[in-house]
Amino acid sequence: TQEEEPRPVVEEEVAGGRGVRRRSEGKRRPGRSRGTPRTAETAQRLKRSRRLKANNRERNRMHNLNAALDALRDVLPTFPEDAKLTKIETLRFAHNYIWALTETLRLAGAPPVLPGVAVGGAGSPSWSAGTASPTTSASPQACTLSPASPGGSASDAEHWPPPPGRFPPATVPLPRRCL
């Protein structure tokens, strides 16, 4: 796509100690030809300004998403403790972890709890009794993740608990409905 203005170099501290990331600078373009109508020029400027604002929002949105992912990582047990799971590993591991905890409760004879989490509210999610559980429409068994755990194959049993370093990837991509 075209770049109307030189893209600023964005330096960012990447989580996980990957160091400073340096984005490429946009290609510099020669000035617009003299014959271009002023209205077209301002329209272009407005468009560009809107794009930049959208970029900022998108960046912020992704940062929020990553923050939530980090929070999720924090409550997942890993060995060594500071081992950082990738995004997909975090999601798959969390899925298995929840399943394991649920199984533990079930085997312990505890009644099913964990009501569904209300979605769409501002800020932190709130628990609302009575709502359908997240797994109502897609039970763990419906998800082909890992065998001994939620709908997986037996070979994946070794993936629990997570081995040193990273949590091994599930054999099958996690279906959207399982997230």
Place this chain on the structure above:
DNA sequence: TAGGCCATCTGGTCCT
């Protein structure tokens, strides 16, 4: 060097 992971940009679509 290839492949994996990631951040960012971008245009499209949907929603308020």
Place this chain on the structure above:
DNA sequence: AGGACCAGATGGCCTA
């Protein structure tokens, strides 16, 4: 109209 969300493209960093 503007914001949120999404997926594709691109390019940088890291590791085997």
